[in-house]
Amino acid sequence: MLKHRVTVVALGGLVAAAVAAYALNRGGAPVAPSADTKAAEVKSAAAGKSADKAAGGPPGGVAAPVEVVVLQPARISEELQAVGSLRSNESVMLRPEVSGRIATIAFRDGQPVKRGQLLVALDSSLNQAEVAQARAELDLAISNLKRTEDLARKNFVSSSAQEQAASNVDVLAAKLKLAEARLAKMLILAPFDGVVGIRSVSLGDYVREGTDLVNVEDIHILKVDFRLPERYFTQLKVGQAVEVFADALPGARYAGTVEAINPRIDASGRSLEVRARLANTDGRLRPGMFARVRVIVGERANALLVPEEAIVPLGDDFFVYTVADGKANRVRVKLGVRREAQVELLEGVKPGDRVVTAGMRVQRDGQPVRVVNK
Numbered sequence: 001m002l003k004h005r006v007t008v009v010a011l012g013g014l015v016a017a018a019v020a021a022y023a024l025n026r027g028g029a030p031v032a033p034s035a036d037t038k039a040a041e042v043k044s045a046a047a048g049k050s051a052d053k054a055a056g057g058p059p060g061g062v063a064a065p066v067e068v069v070v071l072q073p074a075r076i077s078e079e080l081q082a083v084g085s086l087r088s089n090e091s092v093m094l095r096p097e098v099s100g101r102i103a104t105i106a107f108r109d110g111q112p113v114k115r116g117q118l119l120v121a122l123d124s125s126l127n128q129a130e131v132a133q134a135r136a137e138l139d140l141a142i143s144n145l146k147r148t149e150d151l152a153r154k155n156f157v158s159s160s161a162q163e164q165a166a167s168n169v170d171v172l173a174a175k176l177k178l179a180e181a182r183l184a185k186m187l188i189l190a191p192f193d194g195v196v197g198i199r200s201v202s203l204g205d206y207v208r209e210g211t212d213l214v215n216v217e218d219i220h221i222l223k224v225d226f227r228l229p230e231r232y233f234t235q236l237k238v239g240q241a242v243e244v245f246a247d248a249l250p251g252a253r254y255a256g257t258v259e260a261i262n263p264r265i266d267a268s269g270r271s272l273e274v275r276a277r278l279a280n281t282d283g284r285l286r287p288g289m290f291a292r293v294r295v296i297v298g299e300r301a302n303a304l305l306v307p308e309e310a311i312v313p314l315g316d317d318f319f320v321y322t323v324a325d326g327k328a329n330r331v332r333v334k335l336g337v338r339r340e341a342q343v344e345l346l347e348g349v350k351p352g353d354r355v356v357t358a359g360m361r362v363q364r365d366g367q368p369v370r371v372v373n374k
Helices: 002-025 037-054 126-151 159-185 231-234
Strands: 064-069 073-094 100-105 119-121 188-191 195-196 214-229 240-246 254-261 271-279 288-306 312-316 317-324 329-339 342-347 354-361 368-372
Touching: 073 329, 119 254, 126 159, 159 188, 214 231, 214 288, 231 271, 240 271, 271 288, 288 354, 354 368
Parallel strands: 064 368
Antiparallel strands: 064 354, 073 214, 073 288, 100 119, 119 188, 195 214, 214 271, 240 254, 240 288, 254 271, 288 342, 312 317, 317 329, 317 354, 329 342, 329 368
């Protein structure tokens, strides 16, 4: 009896399985998925979305919104850039040529001065006495010469006595000039128009010849010395325009010209020394300042410029994306000069091309795009 019941249960199970299979093949209701099956489906969908994003834009071929710039010929300057130091047009440290005690200081620190203006005077009492003595001796010698000439005309003295009196006058005249020159050395004058610095001596100091007294700087015109690689030698010429920028004065730009080019190349650094001159119109520049120099060596009127963000580097090459027929086309380009956040394109594009500058990042050649700026 038990054996018969087991057989009946087994046959019932086989019949139920056969009916379920038949219903599935005829499109019956699907079996409810398990929790593991649902997780797998969610993971698969997320992976599909990531793949669509990596492929370059929205799924289903939706055009990516981008901004473009239309290439138009522009005038740019060909330039060389360097760093240098500012120098005074004229600069000198005043030093006495003779020893003496400082009797007068006739300037204030930082004061503008004129050429020939008295700055420092040494005690010259002895020198003045020497000048007075030499002048008196000369006057006496001149009087003796006149008397001798009168006597010689009357044949009371010989011609040799007359010649000796004349020579004595010449000697004493030279002695007077020497005394006057020594007296002049006691006065230190401004050699040119400029501004005095900060003195390092005081009234009453005894100074020897060669002692530093004060510097004088002509800063109305400044020089800037800088170096460039020797390969630019043929591009440089006297008179070329330069632009000078000082880090201490953000936004300020000063125009100048190349004044001199050293004909000798520095063998140690293979560099070329150049000097330019510029007007310190507002008086804000100072000698010794660090300066950035831009030398204008030429101009072009047909340059094609794009913002720096339009450039796509890939290895050693550079690319841009141009837009045509609703698609982005990747184009290899050759870069030129960079200036004010823009880059010149020398090859690969032409005037009128639309270059992608912003928007959804374009990742592949031929990707559908939609221009949003007009």
